[in-house]
Amino acid sequence: MTTVASTPVASLPPRRRAVFISDIHLGSKHCHAAELADFLCGLRCDRLYLVGDIVDLWWMASRRATWKEAHNRVVEALHALRRAGTEIVYVPGNHDRPIRRFCGLVLPRMAIRRRTIHVTADGRRLLVVHGDDYDNATHFGSLQEKLGDWLYYRILTGNRLLNFVRQRYGLRYWSLAEFLKRQSGAAERYIARFAQAGFEDAKRRGLDGIVCGHIHRAALFEREGCVYANDGDWVESLTALAEEPDGTLRLLSHTGDTLAVMPPRLRLTSQVPELSRAA
Ligand SMILES: [Mn+2]
Numbered sequence: 260m261t262t263v264a265s266t267p268v269a270s271l272p273p274r275r276r277a278v279f280i281s282d283i284h285l286g287s288k289h290c291h292a293a294e295l296a297d298f299l300c301g302l303r304c305d306r307l308y309l310v311g312d313i314v315d316l317w318w319m320a321s322r323r324a325t326w327k328e329a330h331n332r333v334v335e336a337l338h339a340l341r342r343a344g345t346e347i348v349y350v351p352g353n354h355d356r357p358i359r360r361f362c363g364l365v366l367p368r369m370a371i372r373r374r375t376i377h378v379t380a381d382g383r384r385l386l387v388v389h390g391d392d393y394d395n396a397t398h399f400g401s402l403q404e405k406l407g408d409w410l411y412y413r414i415l416t417g418n419r420l421l422n423f424v425r426q427r428y429g430l431r432y433w434s435l436a437e438f439l440k441r442q443s444g445a446a447e448r449y450i451a452r453f454a455q456a457g458f459e460d461a462k463r464r465g466l467d468g469i470v471c472g473h474i475h476r477a478a479l480f481e482r483e484g485c486v487y488a489n490d491g492d493w494v495e496s497l498t499a500l501a502e503e504p505d506g507t508l509r510l511l512s513h514t515g516d517t518l519a520v521m522p523p524r525l526r527l528t529s530q531v532p533e534l535s536r537a538a
Pocket residue numbers: 311312352353354389391472473474
């Protein structure tokens with residue numbers, strides 16, 4: 260008797276209207292490229308925003324650049340998304356600052372912008388910017404930036420070693436850097452000031468909120484009708500922000516779990532707006 264093997268119906272991943280990722284730091288040893296490549300391979304989206312610090316040119320120029328197979332897989336996954344019809348908008352950050360020279364460049368399904376406005380399905384207009392512009396507002400000087408970067412990379416090294424051991428013992432990923440930031444009052448004050456500066460910038464421009472990265476702290480909340488969304492990073496928190504076809508905003512972990520969700524705003528018309536407008 261022959262049995263017919265039942266072929267499981269492969270379920271397609273949910274289609275996202277937009278996905279935002281930042282602070283990947285490709286080219287540095289701290290980039291979780293393998294996890295990101297897997298995340299991108301399971302993605303279906305109309306538009307993908309790369310919200311800065313995608314390639315860590317600063318690291319590559321000043322330290323030993325790391326470019327492993329997983330880093331190539333990230334680039335290949337981005338290329339595959341674009342081939343599949345995803346529009347990519349690249350907003351360079353401070354670690355890939357030299358690429359800002361190309362802001363304004365528009366290629367088929369690929370654009371480079373200093374900042375842009377994303378219009379959600381429910382009509383909210385969100386400023387998309389990396390966020391290093393707010394370093395002044397947070398009283399974060401260039402010396403502190405250098406010292407902060409140095410210390411931060413030391414902590415990330417500790418983080419990698421710790422998680423290497425945790426993995427061997429079958430324990431899940433745990434961010435030491437995130438733990439230390441939560442313990443430090445100064446880090447928490449810096450993060451609060453950063454979010455405030457982002458709010459104020461969005462309000463000044465007459466917008467409904469902001470999507471940014473830069474501080475490696477994922478967040479999604481609303482204050483006085485203004486959205487603050489930070490898509491996190493791929494060196495410690497491994498997170499992304501996604502917009503669903505109805506305008507729901509969702510903070511995702513690298514495994515696709517929901518970390519925070521913001522329902523869409525009630526719309527007065529049934530017309531779904533265009534994805535973006537000129538900033
Ligand atoms: Mn940055």
